[in-house]
Amino acid sequence: MEKSNLKNRASKVFKSYLPILEWAPKYNKKTLANDLIVALIVTMMLIPQSLAYALLAGLPPEIGLYASMAPLVLYAIFGTSRALAVGPVAVASLMTAAAAGQLASQGSPEYYGAAIALAMVSGLLLMAMGFLKLGFLANFLSHPVIAGFITASGLQIAAGQLGPVLGINAHGESFLDIVISLWHSILSIHWTTAAIGIGSLIFLFWVRKGLKPMLLKLKLGPKTADLMVKIGPVIAIIATIVIVWFMGLADKGVQIVGKVPEGLPKIQLPPLDFALWLKILVPALLISIVGYVESISVALTLAAKKRQRVDPDQELIAIGAANIGSAVSGGFPVTGGFSRSVVNFDAGAETPAAGVFTAVGIGLTTLFLTPLLFFLPNATLAATIIVAVMSLVDFSALKHTWDYAKTDFAAMLVTIVVTLIMGIEPGLIAGVTLSIFLHLYKTSRPHVAVVGQIPGTSSFRNVERHKVVTDPEILSLRVDESLYFPNARYLEDLVNEKVAANPEVRHVILECPAVNNIDFSALESLEAINQRLKDGGISLHLSEVKGPIMDRLQHSHFLKELTGGVHLRQYDAVASINPKLADQTRKAEKISNAEPI
Known part of the structure; x- marks a missing residue:
């Protein structure tokens, strides 16, 4: 009897660390069909996002595809959310660029090595936190700080992508630096590139706001209309590729993606340089915590709608494993993305296997479809990023916070201002520090x-x-x-x-x-x-x-x-x-x- 109880306890613990053992035995043909349909939709959405976020991280576009395969498979094994879709996201990509940019110049092998090392260190930190049940550490990032940080990051990302949209050189470590750089380069706009970039922006914003009502008026079903909205970036990419190729715009100064290597990524270890890992430890920790907060928020929200359970500590292990998988397959830090997870959920994802099928779709793309991306203009990818991140910008939260709690408003405002002026790491650290100080101040004078x-x-x-x-x-x-x-x-x-x-x-x-x-x-x-x-x-x-x-x-x-x-x-x-x-x-x-x- 005692041996039986011990065996049952061991089995329970084993399953808690490998949630795939819970849902895999119940998998059936109906679930398979639903997950395959979801994977097709998410794959079409993830391809342009992966390419765009790799460029945002200062990496070649194919690295975004590499970071979208192994993480999805590993999350399916270790994750507890049925709908969370793991991969490159805007904020983590920006934080990667900021951290790696302090160590090497973009395009260099050292820069790429630093990005891979960031994924590995982030993954190890997250897994350690998960095994030690340290999920509570994410609570030190209060909602006002996270909201302020994401709003400021969204503005900085959007500003940074205006350069590729207009065909000018714009760079800087903060929003203020980027705006100054844009101002100095404003007279050198490449008008053909600007036409493609601005045209893509207008189209993508219209797709988000106006396409669905128009399709509903044309008597299309709500699900079909939603699908057309989701694949709007794919339509923009196909259209601009054809325009650039047909009109020979690459020879007229329009910057294009160019040759994207075919084939699956090679499995390899990241740079095993202790000095490098020590330098990126703080940025990796910040990326880990911000990514985890974003992931767990999305996972819990979606799980509540179907009365499903998500284990926060196990999610640390799952996202950590996903980052380690990204590192050994040549990718950069990843986390659960809001938009693709919502698409996953709305499309009817039954199990994390939908993520595995999505990884297969991305893998097939890297094997057979990358030559089609040769004439893809950078301006279109930049427009895709801008449209995606502008949904993160929420100034109304400032008013709501001001009306409710002045101390929380102060933390949010300081986070936004410091991030915009000094950069993402100082902004996040300032927000967390001020939040803790204000909490201690408030509790030091109890009512x-x-x-x-x-x-x-x-x-x-x-x-x-x-x-x-x-x-x-x-x-x-x-x-x-x-x-x-x-x-x-x-x-x-x-x-x-x-x-x-x-x-x-x-x-x-x-x-x-x-x-x-x-x-x-x-x-x-x-x-x-x-x-x-x-x-x-x-x-x-x-x-x-x-x-x-x-x-x-x-x-x-x-x-x-x-x-x-x-x-x-x-x-x-x-x-x-x-x-x-x-x-x-x-x-x-x-x-x-x-x-x-």
Whole structure:
């Protein structure tokens, strides 16, 4: 029996690390048919994106195709999301270009080696975090910081792609640098390239906004209309390839992709250079965390729609494995992409096998179709990137954040401004640093309310918000925050201040319904409060202390030295001191409880 239980436990653990063992045995012909259709749609979408994001990362276009095969297969083995599509994405590509660009010039073998090493180090970091259950580290990237970072990155990416769209040279490590570079080059626009680039932009924006309504008016079904919208970039690519080839525009200065090597990528190790890995450690960590946050957000959102389960820690392992797969197949950092994952979901992906079939489609493209990409203009790929990333730019979030929380607005604004002026890494670090500082500041000054009893009830509420009854000899303070080292002294000072302002006080009650933790520093502060009150002839009481907190307090001397008592409810604490008033107040005429807490 014991051996059987041990075997079952081992099998469960094994399956938790290899989710493919859960869905693969249930795979059938119907699921296969659905996944094949989804793979065809996503492949058509992924080909132009892969080419474009490779160029955005400062790499040859075929590298984008390489980064879109092994990661999909490995994610299918290790991933828990049924719809997440892993591959190159805009923000990770930009971060790759920024990190590799600090070590070597674009086009050099050293630059390519750095990009591959970034994928490997990112993958190893993610897998280590997954095995150690460190998914919580991503929580240090608050939503305002991520939103600000993505908005700023979207603007920087779009600005950087205006150069290829207009046929001019524009470069820089930040949005400001790129804008200055564009301004200096504005008079050297290559008008033929600009016609192709701007024409592609107009067409792609129209496809996103106007194509579906037009097709619906022509009585096409919603699914067919959606499919036509998704393959809009493919149409733009085919059309501009034909135009450039037919009109011989490559000989007239239009920059084209040129020869894209045929064949599958070779399996090889990235540069095993410890000094290089040390230099890219911080950028790789940032790419890992940003990519994971984006991936897990998409995965959880899509899984919730079908009531499916996604394991955040296992996703770290899966995305880590995908990055290692990208590295050994000559790719760069990858993560779960929002747009292609949504397409995957909407098209009806049943299992991660759809990603495997997509990888097969990309592989067939690299084997047989790359010669057709020779006359593909860079301006079209740049337009594809601009249209994709502009959906990431969301300035309305600034207004919503300002209306709700000024501190979160500050974190978002600082992230945007620093990213635009100084670059992506300083912007992200500044946003995270400010968020942590503001959190510590807010929790260092916890909300503590003086409370009284609501007539007709045994409930206690803020004296400044409600009509309550109080006893001048009892000071009841509700602590609305966990107590730990940044705010321990604040509570000491507050209690001293309130007691000094109320000479009649003989009892202080700390109501603790929101206190989830009391660290050692806070415990010493409570001991100091108890001793000072005792010296002044005042008793200290606690109420509504949670079980885990009581368990810890019982291992200290604090409860033995406490001058008052510990009570289950605030009402019990007050009743133990002034039972007559508490009972009379409870029996008094009831008033409305509809006031804010």
